[in-house]
Amino acid sequence: MIFLHPYAWIGLAAVPLAVLIALWRARRQEITVPSMVLWERLRERIAETGHRRRRAMDLPLLLAAAFAMLAVLAAVGPMLLHETGAGRHLLFIVDLSASMRARTADGSTRWRRLQDELDRAFGQLRTQDRITLVPWPKESAASLVRQKPDAARRAVRLLRPGLLPADIARSLPVALGHMAPGEAARCIIFTDDPAALGGVLPGNVSVVSVGEAIDNAAIVAFDVDGSDVYTAIANSGGRRDASVALKQDDGPARKRNVQLAANGRTGIVWKLRLPEPKTLTVTLEAPDALETDNRVVALLRPRRTLKVALIGPECEPLRRAFDAMDDVAVTRLEEAATGFGDFDLRVFYSVSPGELPPGHVVLIAPERDVGPLRVGAETAAGALIARRDSPLVDSLDFSGVTVISARPVEAAGLRPAVSSSAGDLIGSLTSDDSLVIYVGFDFASATTNWPLRWSFAVFWANVVGLARDSSQAGWSCDRGSPDAANLLDERESTLAGEAVAFSPEALGEAPANVAPSLDLAPWLAAAALAAAIAHWRAKR
Amino acid sequence: MPGNLFDDEFLRKLRHLEVIFRRSLIGRGEGTRIGDQRGGRIEFRDFREYAPGDDFRNIDWSVLGRTDRLFVKEFAREEQLQLCVLVDASASMDYGAPSKFDYARRFALAMAYLGLIARNEVRVSGFAEHMAGPTRWVADPRHLPQVMEYLERLEASGPTAIEQTLRDFYEANPRRCLVIVVSDLLDTTQSRRALRLLASRGFDICIFHVLHPDEVHPPFGGRLRLRDAESGSRREVWFQGEELEIYLKIVGEFREEWRAFCGAHGIRFFSAATDTPFEELMLKYLRVGGLVR
Numbered sequence: 143m144i145f146l147h148p149y150a151w152i153g154l155a156a157v158p159l160a161v162l163i164a165l166w167r168a169r170r171q172e173i174t175v176p177s178m179v180l181w182e183r184l185r186e187r188i189a190e191t192g193h194r195r196r197r198a199m200d201l202p203l204l205l206a207a208a209f210a211m212l213a214v215l216a217a218v219g220p221m222l223l224h225e226t227g228a229g230r231h232l233l234f235i236v237d238l239s240a241s242m243r244a245r246t247a248d249g250s251t252r253w254r255r256l257q258d259e260l261d262r263a264f265g266q267l268r269t270q271d272r273i274t275l276v277p278w279p280k281e282s283a284a285s286l287v288r289q290k291p292d293a294a295r296r297a298v299r300l301l302r303p304g305l306l307p308a309d310i311a312r313s314l315p316v317a318l319g320h321m322a323p324g325e326a327a328r329c330i331i332f333t334d335d336p337a338a339l340g341g342v343l344p345g346n347v348s349v350v351s352v353g354e355a356i357d358n359a360a361i362v363a364f365d366v367d368g369s370d371v372y373t374a375i376a377n378s379g380g381r382r383d384a385s386v387a388l389k390q391d392d393g394p395a396r397k398r399n400v401q402l403a404a405n406g407r408t409g410i411v412w413k414l415r416l417p418e419p420k421t422l423t424v425t426l427e428a429p430d431a432l433e434t435d436n437r438v439v440a441l442l443r444p445r446r447t448l449k450v451a452l453i454g455p456e457c458e459p460l461r462r463a464f465d466a467m468d469d470v471a472v473t474r475l476e477e478a479a480t481g482f483g484d485f486d487l488r489v490f491y492s493v494s495p496g497e498l499p500p501g502h503v504v505l506i507a508p509e510r511d512v513g514p515l516r517v518g519a520e521t522a523a524g525a526l527i528a529r530r531d532s533p534l535v536d537s538l539d540f541s542g543v544t545v546i547s548a549r550p551v552e553a554a555g556l557r558p559a560v561s562s563s564a565g566d567l568i569g570s571l572t573s574d575d576s577l578v579i580y581v582g583f584d585f586a587s588a589t590t591n592w593p594l595r596w597s598f599a600v601f602w603a604n605v606v607g608l609a610r611d612s613s614q615a616g617w618s619c620d621r622g623s624p625d626a627a628n629l630l631d632e633r634e635s636t637l638a639g640e641a642v643a644f645s646p647e648a649l650g651e652a653p654a655n656v657a658p659s660l661d662l663a664p665w666l667a668a669a670a671l672a673a674a675i676a677h678w679r680a681k682r
Numbered sequence: 683m684p685g686n687l688f689d690d691e692f693l694r695k696l697r698h699l700e701v702i703f704r705r706s707l708i709g710r711g712e713g714t715r716i717g718d719q720r721g722g723r724i725e726f727r728d729f730r731e732y733a734p735g736d737d738f739r740n741i742d743w744s745v746l747g748r749t750d751r752l753f754v755k756e757f758a759r760e761e762q763l764q765l766c767v768l769v770d771a772s773a774s775m776d777y778g779a780p781s782k783f784d785y786a787r788r789f790a791l792a793m794a795y796l797g798l799i800a801r802n803e804v805r806v807s808g809f810a811e812h813m814a815g816p817t818r819w820v821a822d823p824r825h826l827p828q829v830m831e832y833l834e835r836l837e838a839s840g841p842t843a844i845e846q847t848l849r850d851f852y853e854a855n856p857r858r859c860l861v862i863v864v865s866d867l868l869d870t871t872q873s874r875r876a877l878r879l880l881a882s883r884g885f886d887i888c889i890f891h892v893l894h895p896d897e898v899h900p901p902f903g904g905r906l907r908l909r910d911a912e913s914g915s916r917r918e919v920w921f922q923g924e925e926l927e928i929y930l931k932i933v934g935e936f937r938e939e940w941r942a943f944c945g946a947h948g949i950r951f952f953s954a955a956t957d958t959p960f961e962e963l964m965l966k967y968l969r970v971g972g973l974v975r
Contacts, residue, residue, distance in 0.1 A: 176897060
């Protein structure tokens with residue numbers, strides 16, 4: 143809005159003058175009347191509707207003031223302007239990662255600061271501009287494409303930071319994908335961690351950051367192994383004291399006071415007291431900026447017996463190996479019954495099933511091809527080589543183990559565990575979420591001395607362990623679920639970053655101009671005339 | 683009150699008027715009204731057969747010659763009636779320019795003049811809380827200057843008490859006569875009760891209600907502090923637009939209440955504002971209302 147005659151604002155001085163005149167006229171007058179007889183009757187009538195009488199008294203004054211104001215406004219010559227020209231397409235990437243919840247030194251939060259920066263950006267926009275809003279990570283909220291600034295502003299106010307890591311660099315191609323071919327849109331990334339964007343950004347991309355280094359302690363690792371509970375606390379900041387508490391179900395919290403090293407990690411191990419707790423809660427009490435990473439809740443599933451079927455002729459070493467393990471129920475089956483029963487693990491010893499049954503399978507010395515496995519001819523095994531990257535041979539010592547003859551195997555995707563010059567003798571294959579383990583030699587004493595070694599029992603314990611993990615049986619804890627276990631990504635707990643304030647240049651050049659669209663003076667003059675007429679009538 | 687009240691032209695017109703008295707009033711002495719009582723020698727009334735004791739001078743000898751029967755002529759007596767004008771001289775009458783009091787005094791003088799030229803007995807008195815010292819009964823137009831002097835000396839002050847005034851009047855004049863009360867009727871006493879009693883005693887009463895135009899339609903407005911001219915008491919009131927409408931309604935109701943009261947008790951009632959031309963009042967309104975003819 144512009145004013146054609148701004149000097150006419152001086153006329154506003156007439157408004158208080160008009161009010162003063164009206165008040166002077168409305169002052170109390172003393173009138174001598176012949177008698178109060180008639181006036182007392184009037185007072186009695188007025189007493190019934192006194193409130194309305196009084197309000198009516200003020201109407202002329204209000205109308206006089208309205209007239210004066212409208213007349214002055216009309217004289218000033220206000221004129222509405224409207225913007226012309228095409229708008230810009232702007233891409234706003236908004237970081238909604240967990241670190242946005244961090245409190246800042248002034249008592250605000252990173253998210254509040256980010257909203258302030260967004261408000262500043264929205265304040266520079268015009269109605270013709272169109273905004274594509276990309277909340278990131280994209281699981282937090284859906285993108286809004288080519289919205290009007292007001293709609294985008296309302297949408298931003300509804301956003302809240304989540305618990306997921308941002309990995310903000312991945313957001314850029316998603317956002318730029320909303321650009322039309324050949325379009326020169328500008329992109330602004332609103333984040334607290336510009337370093338995560340890596341190298342040099344494209345020319346049309348700029349960053350607004352609300353990050354700054356804040357001291358924070360966080361639970362960054364949590365695991366349960368048997369009766370051991372392991373917790374790691376990372377401290378980004380100076381050395382300080384903290385208190386860590388473990389709570390099993392509704393039992394009492396077991397607290398430990400620890401001293402957190404400066405910019406380092408501190409590990410804590412607890413022994414479980416309850417045999418099978420359902421929940422474990424670890425709470426860190428330390429003065430820091432982000433509360434979300436100070437508490438971890440894990441839901442634990444109970445132990446379950448692993449059902450194993452031994453199929454084939456009796457194998458004494460194999461039976462003894464399984465009997466030594468807890469929570470394993472072994473059933474011997476004839477070869478003809480291999481397809482029946484609900485087993486977690488089927489062990490085929492010296493028999494070759496026509497096709498792979500469902501579930502986890504161990505094939506020991508099969509004589510022919512089974513499923514994808516191509517079984518080779520029996521040959522001298524030679525020296526054994528254990529592949530340390532295979533979980534099957536974890537903690538195994540093959541020294542002193544000899545294998546006379548074996549059938550090497552080949553299969554696409556086979557992960558060898560033990561090999562020799564003849565080929566892969568022990569290996570695993572994952573097929574349709576099922577584990578297929580191949581052992582290419584018999585356990586008879588004439589073939590190998592392995593059953594006499596300690597590593598034999600450990601191997602089968604590893605097999606059972608893999609089967610358990612694959613079946614999600616045994617100890618486990620969920621991670622990442624906000625309600626169950628809010629173990630944040632460690633990058634979110636490390637509250638680093640730098641502050642980069644919003645600059646209007648980031649929006650690019652404004653192509654729009656303004657032009658007068660509506661002269662308000664005649665309308666205001668008409669309104670002033672109406673007020674004057676109403677005042678005249680009210681006075682009468 | 684201005685010295686020259688009426689010009690010659692107006693007096694000439696007034697001379698054609700005559701105050702209308704109620705028939706029930708009993709006159710005395712020699713006046714100009716033809717009364718119901720027999721007597722006198724001039725106004726023939728009727729014939730009747732002679733009865734022993736009748737005055738021989740009244741026998742109609744020409745009728746005796748024609749009919750051989752004795753008839754006497756009867757004459758009506760020309761009576762002299764009494765007219766008393768009570769002028770409200772309370773402080774409330776001293777309002778406006780010209781004031782209600784001046785208007786009332788002119789009216790009283792005019793009525794006294796009409797009464798005197800008709801050879802009636804006339805008395806004028808001012809009143810406020812009590813009846814002020816009245817004039818004596820006079821019946822000769824030559825006494826008009828005395829009446830005028832009395833009215834000129836009269837001053838408006840004090841509160842209105844019509845009730846007490848009428849009591850004073852009745853105690854001093856128990857004989858039935860025409861009583862003309864000239865007042866603004868802004869009275870808080872039991873004036874109506876006194877009027878009712880006086881009317882029931884056979885008095886012919888006429889009320890001339892006089893108001894100033896500013897009382898009928900107040901020219902002021904806004905936030906007012908009103909001062910009572912009689913009592914000096916004060917009241918604050920907002921007076922604008924709607925209040926004025928209510929006030930006008932109240933004034934109308936006030937007049938109608940009095941008109942209804944007077945109609946119910948055989949009292950003649952006239953109401954006028956002081957902006958009504960006096961000549962128009964006397965020659966038109968009072969004639970139409972039946973006080974003069």
